[in-house]
Amino acid sequence: MLADTISAGGALSVIVSVWLITCHAPQVVHDLINQRYISMSSLIIYILSVVLVGFLHESSHAIAINARGGHVFEAGFLLMFAIPSFYIDASGIATIRSRPGRLQAWSAGLSAQAILLATSLLFIVYDPGAPQWFKQFLLLTSCINLAMMLANAVPIVRLDGYRVFCELIGVTDLLRLGSSALAGRPIAEIPGHIELGLATFFTVITGIFVPCLVITAVSSSISAWTRVSLTTFSHVIIVIMCVSLVTTFIRFMYRHFHWRIHRA
Numbered sequence: 001m002l003a004d005t006i007s008a009g010g011a012l013s014v015i016v017s018v019w020l021i022t023c024h025a026p027q028v029v030h031d032l033i034n035q036r037y038i039s040m041s042s043l044i045i046y047i048l049s050v051v052l053v054g055f056l057h058e059s060s061h062a063i064a065i066n067a068r069g070g071h072v073f074e075a076g077f078l079l080m081f082a083i084p085s086f087y088i089d090a091s092g093i094a095t096i097r098s099r100p101g102r103l104q105a106w107s108a109g110l111s112a113q114a115i116l117l118a119t120s121l122l123f124i125v126y127d128p129g130a131p132q133w134f135k136q137f138l139l140l141t142s143c144i145n146l147a148m149m150l151a152n153a154v155p156i157v158r159l160d161g162y163r164v165f166c167e168l169i170g171v172t173d174l175l176r177l178g179s180s181a182l183a184g185r186p187i188a189e190i191p192g193h194i195e196l197g198l199a200t201f202f203t204v205i206t207g208i209f210v211p212c213l214v215i216t217a218v219s220s221s222i223s224a225w226t227r228v229s230l231t232t233f234s235h236v237i238i239v240i241m242c243v244s245l246v247t248t249f250i251r252f253m254y255r256h257f258h259w260r261i262h263r264a
Contacts, residue, residue, distance in 0.1 A: 010111020013118035068101035
């Protein structure tokens, strides 16, 4: 019952959040711009938000897994970048027999985050007389929560959105299937043409998008710290990427033909 409530509430909360952000964007943006992001109070709120969102996210996974007949083999918390973070062993989702049950278990964390986001936005928009510290807490929590939701929902990184997408198309591990197909290695499961095409496409996109995202973030930070022109730094990064692509292509061709010869 609780798992179904979280799923239904998550779907409804996504609609409410989109509506609130669309209709009240000027107010929300104004409040965000006027916040103090670099202060001791903001740092405390960052840490509390990550802990709160993580607890709700992982607890919802555990509730859905147990409700659908799966097993949570391990749960606890650890320090991630010096911040306490909750976690569960989500491998028990594989023990759920029905695909709708697995979909609900994988999406439960995002559903809980959507409920938290909609609730926070409702307070921000319709309670202007709230204390300033409470409004600041809700604003920063909403920003962190939304960022974590988007990161989890991206289907090209092995997080919740990726697992949901794999369940929808009926593939156990999309990226592993795509990398095996590109490298010419034997494939354990026999996919259809659509599944194989999607796996190959997402593997290529992941291989391009994720490194570019990391390189962009790192280069921008280093450029700001060292005062080196971003254009100069970009040229260096482009050279490094070209060398990496050529090296990767050579390795791929070697492995491909080596496997073909060995198989023959």
